[in-house]
Amino acid sequence: MPLLRLERRREPSRAMQYATPLLAVALTVMAGTVVFGLMGYDGLGAVRQIFVAPLADPQRWPELLVKASPLVLIAIGLSIGFRANVWNIGGEGQYLAGAVAGTAVALATWTREGAWILPVMGLAGILGGMAWAAIPAFLRTRFGVSEILTSLMLTYVAVQGLFFLVRGPWRDPDGFNFPQTRMFNAAQTLPAVSEGSLVHLGIPIAVLVACLAWIVLERTIAGYEVKVVGLAPAAARHGGFSERRTIWLTLLAGGGLAGLAGILEAAGPFGQLTPQFPAGYGYTAIVVAFLGRLHPVGILLAGLVLAVTYVGGELAQTAIGLPQAATGMFQAMLLFFLLATDVLIRFRIVPVRVARARAAA
Amino acid sequence: MTSALLVSFAMTLAMAATPILLASLGELVAEKAGVLNLGVEGMMLIGAVTGFAAATLTGSAYLGCLAAILGGLAASLVFAGLTLGLSSNQVATGLALTIFGVGASSLIGAPFVGKTVARIGPLFPAALAEHPLLRVVFGYDLLVYGALALAAAVGWFLKHTRPGLILRAVGESDTSAHSIGYSVLAVRTAAVAFGGGMAGLAGAYFSLELTPMWADRLTAGRGWIALALVVFASWRPGRLVAGAYLFGAVMTLELHAKAAGFGLLPPEILAMLPYLATIAVLTLISVRPGRVSAAAPACLGKSFSPA
Numbered sequence: 001m002p003l004l005r006l007e008r009r010r011e012p013s014r015a016m017q018y019a020t021p022l023l024a025v026a027l028t029v030m031a032g033t034v035v036f037g038l039m040g041y042d043g044l045g046a047v048r049q050i051f052v053a054p055l056a057d058p059q060r061w062p063e064l065l066v067k068a069s070p071l072v073l074i075a076i077g078l079s080i081g082f083r084a085n086v087w088n089i090g091g092e093g094q095y096l097a098g099a100v101a102g103t104a105v106a107l108a109t110w111t112r113e114g115a116w117i118l119p120v121m122g123l124a125g126i127l128g129g130m131a132w133a134a135i136p137a138f139l140r141t142r143f144g145v146s147e148i149l150t151s152l153m154l155t156y157v158a159v160q161g162l163f164f165l166v167r168g169p170w171r172d173p174d175g176f177n178f179p180q181t182r183m184f185n186a187a188q189t190l191p192a193v194s195e196g197s198l199v200h201l202g203i204p205i206a207v208l209v210a211c212l213a214w215i216v217l218e219r220t221i222a223g224y225e226v227k228v229v230g231l232a233p234a235a236a237r238h239g240g241f242s243e244r245r246t247i248w249l250t251l252l253a254g255g256g257l258a259g260l261a262g263i264l265e266a267a268g269p270f271g272q273l274t275p276q277f278p279a280g281y282g283y284t285a286i287v288v289a290f291l292g293r294l295h296p297v298g299i300l301l302a303g304l305v306l307a308v309t310y311v312g313g314e315l316a317q318t319a320i321g322l323p324q325a326a327t328g329m330f331q332a333m334l335l336f337f338l339l340a341t342d343v344l345i346r347f348r349i350v351p352v353r354v355a356r357a358r359a360a361a
Numbered sequence: 362m363t364s365a366l367l368v369s370f371a372m373t374l375a376m377a378a379t380p381i382l383l384a385s386l387g388e389l390v391a392e393k394a395g396v397l398n399l400g401v402e403g404m405m406l407i408g409a410v411t412g413f414a415a416a417t418l419t420g421s422a423y424l425g426c427l428a429a430i431l432g433g434l435a436a437s438l439v440f441a442g443l444t445l446g447l448s449s450n451q452v453a454t455g456l457a458l459t460i461f462g463v464g465a466s467s468l469i470g471a472p473f474v475g476k477t478v479a480r481i482g483p484l485f486p487a488a489l490a491e492h493p494l495l496r497v498v499f500g501y502d503l504l505v506y507g508a509l510a511l512a513a514a515v516g517w518f519l520k521h522t523r524p525g526l527i528l529r530a531v532g533e534s535d536t537s538a539h540s541i542g543y544s545v546l547a548v549r550t551a552a553v554a555f556g557g558g559m560a561g562l563a564g565a566y567f568s569l570e571l572t573p574m575w576a577d578r579l580t581a582g583r584g585w586i587a588l589a590l591v592v593f594a595s596w597r598p599g600r601l602v603a604g605a606y607l608f609g610a611v612m613t614l615e616l617h618a619k620a621a622g623f624g625l626l627p628p629e630i631l632a633m634l635p636y637l638a639t640i641a642v643l644t645l646i647s648v649r650p651g652r653v654s655a656a657a658p659a660c661l662g663k664s665f666s667p668a
Contacts, residue, residue, distance in 0.1 A: 008666075139643075143648060144650070144653060148399065148452065149639070149640075153636040153637075153639050154636070156581075156582050156633070157636050160629045160633045164627055168627060283460055286453075286460070287460065328464025328467065329464035329468055332457055332458075332461030336443065336457050339449040342449060
């Protein structure tokens with residue numbers, strides 16, 4: 001006989017909304033120690049390298065910001081859709097489409113200089129991501145095809161498209177036949193926030209986007225519409241909110257932000273496109289969006305948490321030989337624990353005796 | 362010459378179709394019970410790696426298949442515990458399962474990268490299995506025939522048996538099934554577990570027969586194609602077979618075109634074909650309004666808590 005039982009709360013607990021992401025991180029750390037210990041690694045060491053080392057060393061902090069910025073941008077875009085029950089899981093593909101579109105501008109202007117080039121590349125990136133997201137939006141609104149499957153399928157198409165371009169038409173003619181594009185020139189590369197710093201302009205942009213998203217989602221009719229369509233579709237229809245419009249808006253916003261993240265990454269840390277460019281940020285951003293409670297400020301924090309796992313994963317690789325895949329395991333465990341502990345928002349755990357007594361009363 | 366090419370084409374086709382058919386049969390049963398498990402790709406990868414590891418350790422591909430079924434099943438029970446036990450969101454949990462499967466398989470598989478393993482191998486004796494023409498019928502491993510038999514069995518189970526009827530009832534109207542006294546959560550857990558076992562077996566088909574060696578993410582999105590196939594087949598096992606073999610044909614075209622050094626299209630563009638074909642068929646099947654929504658189990662993806 002179970003001793004504990006779940007009892008539905010009268011109202012969802014606000015405190016738990018904030019507590020469960022922290023609880024999930026704590027449980028992941030504990031489970032990680034056990035799992036990696038059982039696999040024959042130094043479990044405590046792995047957890048220390050992955051979760052503590054990047055935070056303890058201030059020299060790693062710029063690296064954290066660099067990793068967090070694409071995650072935050074993509075996750076904010078996805079979260080807008082998730083709020084409205086629009087399951088765009090093709091953030092990775094839209095990220096790549098943005099990088100490809102922005103790079104097209106860079107390659108067309110590589111002999112030129114001028115302050116106008118970067119903004120045009122950024123705009124092309126946004127439009128590229130939007131175009132990629134417009135396909136699932138069109139198929140969903142016109143034919144009722146699930147955006148879950150189409151947005152994901154298009155990610156595989158985008159990866160192959162990028163491979164084709166860097167191995168074929170866009171291969172650097174002076175690059176000794178390596179499958180990569182030309183390096184972007186100085187006018188096409190994101191400037192650092194301060195001289196010699198790793199921190200590039202993409203990081204303030206990500207923070208700015210988070211603030212804007214917060215205002216739009218909390219303070220405008222459009223943000224309200226997204227929320228209502230997600231929480232109460234019937235009421236939304238009754239209130240004259242169009243489901244079609246919401247699908248289009250959320251997918252375009254998600255695609256645009258993922259595309260922006262893509263071109264910022266290409267023009268920032270990479271400085272070109274290579275076959276290593278698809279790094280799975282679009283998938284990790286799904287974890288970020290949920291861990292951040294689909295809220296822009298939460299996503300900023302969650303982006304940093306996941307950035308810690310990336311940087312820490314690399315540290316653990318060199319320090320104790322933990323395979324890189326361990327990072328992905330930690331990220332997935334984080335999401336599992338979050339989904340599991342989220343039950344506490346709607347339910348409380350009570351001893352069976354108490355529940356019976358209450359039921360009898 | 363031509364007949365040899367046709368035979369080889371047909372055989373590649375059947376073998377490419379088999380893992381998709383296995384995985385989508387499992388997902389069909391889960392969805393018929395009302396559960397949308399987007400973790401197929403993750404469960405396939407977990408099955409692929411457990412199958413490979415077990416086959417390497419025991420030297421038996423069949424024991425590998427058994428381990429793969431158990432691996433996929435274990436992964437699906439995590440999903441069942443979260444979505445059914447704790448009423449978590451099915452879409453988010455399925456995605457988490459896929460991310461988990463990618464990470465876990467690559468972590469467990471790290472020592473095996475590039476290693477080969479004994480294949481499952483043909484079922485029939487060499488006289489039949491290697492005959493230049495007859496091998497198109499007798500040249501396959503157990504799983505190719507098994508997948509077809511399972512498709513027939515699942516169709517019969519859902520349509521003509523009492524447990525099958527109960528399973529469909531749970532997927533169509535969980536509250537009525539509950540009020541008649543059936544345990545919605547138990548039926549769904551069983552359906553999800555079946556889906557997990559099948560996905561695990563499908564994964565093992567990649568690592569033990571198609572590839573047959575270990576490489577990261579060797580299922581290459583086929584789990585997602587299996588999910589799409591269930592929609593394409595309007596939740597009918599018979600159409601699932603047709604759909605899986607159709608996709609097998611697309612993938613075989615890709616392989617043959619690559620092998621022939623097909624000059625017209627670069628390999629990357631050919632590699633897009635299965636995914637583009639998936640989008641195309643999902644669209645075609647949805648052109649007539651209401652067709653998909655009418656065929657889908659009414660409670661698909663919705664949480665159910667008995668209290």
